[in-house]
Amino acid sequence: MxxxxxxxxxxxxxxxxxxxxxxxxxxxxxxxxxxxxxxxxxxxxxxxxxxxxxxxxxxxxxxxxxxxxxxxxxxxxxxxxxxRPKLLTQGNPYVLGIRDTDSAQEFQKRLSKAKRIVVVGNGGIALELVYEVEGCEVIWAVKDKAIGNTFFDAGAAQFLIPSLEADKPEGATPCKRHRFFSALLYFPGSALGPDWHEGIVLRGAEEVSHRVSVEYQCEVDSIYTHQELLKSPQQTLVSEGAGSWPVYVKLTNGKTFGCDFIVSATGxxxxxxxxxxxxxxxxxxxxxxxxxxxxxxxxxxxxxxxxxxxxxxxxxxxxxxxxxxxxxxxxxxxxxxxxxxxxxxxxxxxxxxFELFSHITKFFSYKVVLLGKFNGQGLGPDHELLVRCTKGQEYIKVILSGGRMMGAVLIGETDLEETFENLILNQMDLTPYGEELLNPNIDIEDYFD
Structure with a gap:
């Protein structure tokens, strides 16, 4: 075997x-x-x-x-x-994909000498990377209208955005390591878990602590070295990346950024x-x-x-x-x-x-729990959303269809994952409760225990 x-x-x-x-x-x-x-x-x-x-x-x-x-x-x-990573381009020494432990170590090595990087992608790796990197300016290019589109809706994204603009909390609790495999034969590079950054120093060459700029609804149009850019018709677009950089990225929104290297986190x-x-x-x-x-x-x-x-x-x-x-x-x-x-x-x-989709992880120092059809996947236009948000503390979204809970997104220490999991699995008719389901003055955990 x-x-x-x-x-x-x-x-x-x-x-x-x-x-x-x-x-x-x-x-x-x-x-x-x-x-x-x-x-x-x-x-x-x-x-x-x-x-x-x-x-x-x-x-x-x-x-x-x-x-x-x-x-x-x-x-x-x-x-x-x-x-395996879907890299923006194959064989470009300035494009790095982060997928396994080997590439994470290579990223750490390059980052230690970098002043600016461009991150392309909107999945889990990109979300963790842009939050964890310090001492380096980060330009984050996402193809969607909001960050974390794979996991969140625009409301949850807005809840998380302030974490990108603020210094990280001191002594933030590290994410647990959630990786497991057994093996007989190996390919190079063990797969990363959600805490792939634990144990490695993600710090660049600058004194800045945390600086991220997000470019929405755009993808990479082309990549140039400094010499290639000077010879190309795009040389007038260097205004966003003034100075001399090893590589330049032209985005589909018309902006061009110079940087030390590009991180391809596109799935x-x-x-x-x-x-x-x-x-x-x-x-x-x-x-x-x-x-x-x-x-x-x-x-x-x-x-x-x-x-x-x-x-x-x-x-x-x-x-x-x-x-x-x-x-x-x-x-x-x-x-x-x-x-x-x-x-x-x-x-x-x-x-x-395989009865219920469930996923627990951590983004931007918040615990994140996804349950069931957490983004209304396949439910059609007739589903209903209930949302409760407390700035800087929690974001709770519930998806109802026909009065029954079909999914939920829980960000922060809500302590509602077990209760909501049971409500989804039991398919109890919640129509009588309406918006009171998320009333913060009601201890719903005890009510449905």
């Missing part, structure tokens, strides 16, 4: 899960420690960690070839190779190479390996979990796939159970974690 996933090209490390604690029925928080792979090998004698990249997979002969010339046979195989695509060559995997529209409700691909005895796969079973009305660390962990855990059940010829039902 084998697992193919990601890891370090120099020394193999594994992320060891400490005891988790249950936040609610579907939400967990836990600490993860990075330790040498020998720790797991000593604890589990049947586990072998192989430090090598995969060269080829032959599903007909049930073998995996590695670049160091070895061949491994398998009875069951699970592909957990994650996603990922399923990392299916080199598994497709010579095999007959069915792929989803997003390029992921199609898996059924037992995490099985179209090739016999081959399973997949995490960002590399696409869930192609009929989803619960309250769940959707998003390529997040929470779902990668859930899929990996469930895939392992499915493999064991199939080897033992035992039946297995779809895990409860």
């Amino acid at each position: 084998g697992f193919i996933t990601t890891g370090s090209p120099i020394q193999v490390f594994v992320l060891v899960l400490c005891l988790p604690w249950q936040v609610s029925k579907t939400l967990e928080e836990f600490d993860v420690e990075e330790q040498p792979s020998s720790v797991l090998e000593e604890k589990f004698p049947n586990l072998t960690v192989v430090q090598s990249a995969v060269k080829a997979l032959n599903t007909h002969t049930h073998t995996v070839q590695t670049v160091d010339g070895r061949t491994f046979g398998y009875e069951k195989l699970c592909i957990c190779s994650g996603g 990922v695509v399923p990392n299916t190479e080199p598994f497709l060559h010579g095999n007959n995997f069915a792929l989803a529209d997003d390029g992921g390996l199609r898996v059924d409700d037992h995490m099985m691909t179209s090739e016999p005895d081959v399973y997949a979990a995490g960002d590399v796969c696409t869930a192609c079973w009929e989803h619960s009305p309250l769940w959707q796939q998003m390529r997040l660390w929470t779902q990668a962990r859930q899929m990996g855990w469930y895939a392992g159970r499915c493999i064991a059940a199939h080897v033992l010829s035992e039946p297995i039902e779809l895990d409860f974690c």
Whole structure:
């Protein structure tokens, strides 16, 4: 039995899960420690960690070839190779993608000498990066009307914006490390969790503490070196990036910025190479390996979990796939159970974690909980929103459809995640409560306990 996933090209490390604690029925928080792979090998004698990249997979002969010339046979195989960054451009030395631990270390190295960087993207990595970087001016280019469009609506974005304009609070509680994987074969670079910046110094060469400028509704039009810009018709657009910079970015809003380097944080695509060559995997529209409700691909005895796969079973009305660390962990855990059940010829039902979408993380030092159809995904125009916002403390949004709670966004220490999770799962008719549902003078947690 084998697992193919990601890891370090120099020394193999594994992320060891400490005891988790249950936040609610579907939400967990836990600490993860990075330790040498020998720790797991000593604890589990049947586990072998192989430090090598995969060269080829032959599903007909049930073998995996590695670049160091070895061949491994398998009875069951699970592909957990994650996603790879969608870089703005390939091969440009001034464009850096942040996806794994190796690229995060390279980012730290470059940032230490930088006075200005341009960050392109509006997902989780970009949100964390622009908040954590100090000692460097940050130009943040987002294609949407508001920041964090993947996770929030415009109201939540406005709640968070003041955090970009203010100094970070002293002694802010670090985000817990929420990463987990097990492996037999490795690709370079272990995947990042939401706290990828913990343990590394994200400080530039300037004395400024925190300075972020957001450019909305724009994307990268072109990238020039200083010499290329001087020779191009765009040289008159350098006004926004006065001075001499290693690289310049022209945005689709017409502005051009000079900077030391560009961070491409524009999402990922399923990392299916080199598994497709010579095999007959069915792929989803997003390029992921199609898996059924037992995490099985179209090739016999081959399973997949995490960002590399696409869930192609009929989803619960309250769940959707998003390529997040929470779902990668859930899929990996469930895939392992499915493999064991199939080897033992035992039946297995779809895990409860796929009943309700749930995600807990931290942005801008605020705890963030997303539940169900948190942005009204697929609900149509007839759903209703209830919002409660206390500046600098909390932002709460509830999505109702037909009087029943279908999703929620909780930012801050609201202590409402368990109550709202139960209301979503129970599909209780909340019509009689109306806007009182978010009345701050009513202890809703005790009311629906």
